[in-house]
Amino acid sequence: METSSQLAYTNTQFSEASTVAPSELPRERKVGASSSTFQSAESSNQHVKLRIDFKWGNFKSRISDVNNPDQALYIVKYKMTGKNFIYMAPDGKQVIGSGSVHMVNIDADYECRGRKDTLVAQKRFVTAYTHRSGVLKTSDGQAAVMNWTGDINLKTWEFVCVDENQAPVAKFSANLWGIKKLGKIELMGPLAHDEAFRDEMVIVGMTLAYTMVIRMNNIFSLFGSLFGSPGHDKKWKAEDFSGQSSSSDSLSLKGNDPAPVNPLSQEAQSDSKLK
Numbered sequence: 001m002e003t004s005s006q007l008a009y010t011n012t013q014f015s016e017a018s019t020v021a022p023s024e025l026p027r028e029r030k031v032g033a034s035s036s037t038f039q040s041a042e043s044s045n046q047h048v049k050l051r052i053d054f055k056w057g058n059f060k061s062r063i064s065d066v067n068n069p070d071q072a073l074y075i076v077k078y079k080m081t082g083k084n085f086i087y088m089a090p091d092g093k094q095v096i097g098s099g100s101v102h103m104v105n106i107d108a109d110y111e112c113r114g115r116k117d118t119l120v121a122q123k124r125f126v127t128a129y130t131h132r133s134g135v136l137k138t139s140d141g142q143a144a145v146m147n148w149t150g151d152i153n154l155k156t157w158e159f160v161c162v163d164e165n166q167a168p169v170a171k172f173s174a175n176l177w178g179i180k181k182l183g184k185i186e187l188m189g190p191l192a193h194d195e196a197f198r199d200e201m202v203i204v205g206m207t208l209a210y211t212m213v214i215r216m217n218n219i220f221s222l223f224g225s226l227f228g229s230p231g232h233d234k235k236w237k238a239e240d241f242s243g244q245s246s247s248s249d250s251l252s253l254k255g256n257d258p259a260p261v262n263p264l265s266q267e268a269q270s271d272s273k274l275k
Contacts, residue, residue: 048192050185050202052076054178061182063202074202083111085210087203096199099207101214104224108211112203113196119148119208120233124225127151127159127212130233131204135197136163145233148208152176156183159208161201169197172205183209 049066050073061076074096077086083098097112108119108129115134122128127150136144146169150159155177161170167189174183185205191197215221 046189046192048187048198050187050198052182052184052206054180054182056180063185066184073198076206085203085207087199087206097203099203099210101207101211102224103214103218104220106211106215106221106224106228106230108207110203110207112200118233119204119211120231121225121228122147122231124228124230129208129211132233133200135191135194135200138164146204148204150212157209157212159205159212161205170201170205172209174209 050063051066051069053062053064053069054060055062059078061078062072063074063076064070064072072090075088075090075092077088078084079086083100085099086095087097087099088094089096097110099111100109102108106121110117110119110131112134117132117134119129119131122130127148129148130145131148132143133146134143136146138144144164146161146163147166148159148161150157152158155175157174157176159172159174160168162168169187169189169191171186171188172183173186175181185202187193187198187201215225
């Protein structure tokens with residue numbers, strides 16, 4: 001169902017800020033076994049909750065930690081055309097990433113710390129999406145494929161992200177009736193406090209939520225579902241999944257040895273973008 005807060009677009013054109021260079025992170029780390037449920041993750045210190053507050057006065061959202069709501073982590077600007085969502089640093093000068101939804105195509109495009117990729121629909125009429133992580137790597141150095149699913153009730157629309165081991169790592173809960181309080185983002189597991197991982201989950205999670213809102217309220221998306229090619233990311237070559245990390249750090253999902261970082265060349269980036 002459509003709510004004004006979910007479709008918080010504006011005709012006001014915001015000036016484009018230059019994208020900051022990818023930030024450097026600590027050394028390469030390995031991801032250990034994570035909890036299979038949100039309850040067990042929440043009981044440990046490997047759990048972070050973020051809140052999303054929308055301001056009608058300037059048509060911007062403010063994302064902060066629920067334990068420190070006065071300190072903004074992100075400022076989200078909304079646009080009708082081009083990059084629909086601009087994720088800014090708290091100072092409002094540095095662009096962390098962006099998200100773009102489409103009226104017909106049911107895939108969505110996003111950019112995080114200079115790395116561009118696509119959120120790919122896996123089903124025609126079910127919330128099932130995948131994206132290639134710029135932070136998580138498999139043991140052979142490939143970008144880990146993250147899976148998103150959705151569940152809706154009378155109050156919230158939840159989008160859950162699991163890694164390749166089917167362990168939940170993030171959840172976006174959209175408040176269907178929210179006017180100012182749009183929802184929450186939860187991060188769990190060993191990377192819950194990792195800044196690069198948080199950037200990716202916030203950008204991809206919010207972009208997915210708005211993509212589904214557009215699909216539910218736009219007749220043209222029905223044609224995109226009928227005539228599109230869900231799951232076409234499976235046709236990509238294995239080397240296309242090397243992924244360009246947003247930093248010099250990567251995280252291994254499997255094996256005992258750290259996974260090497262294999263940034264994409266300019267040509268590989270062009271090939272990995274969906275046309």
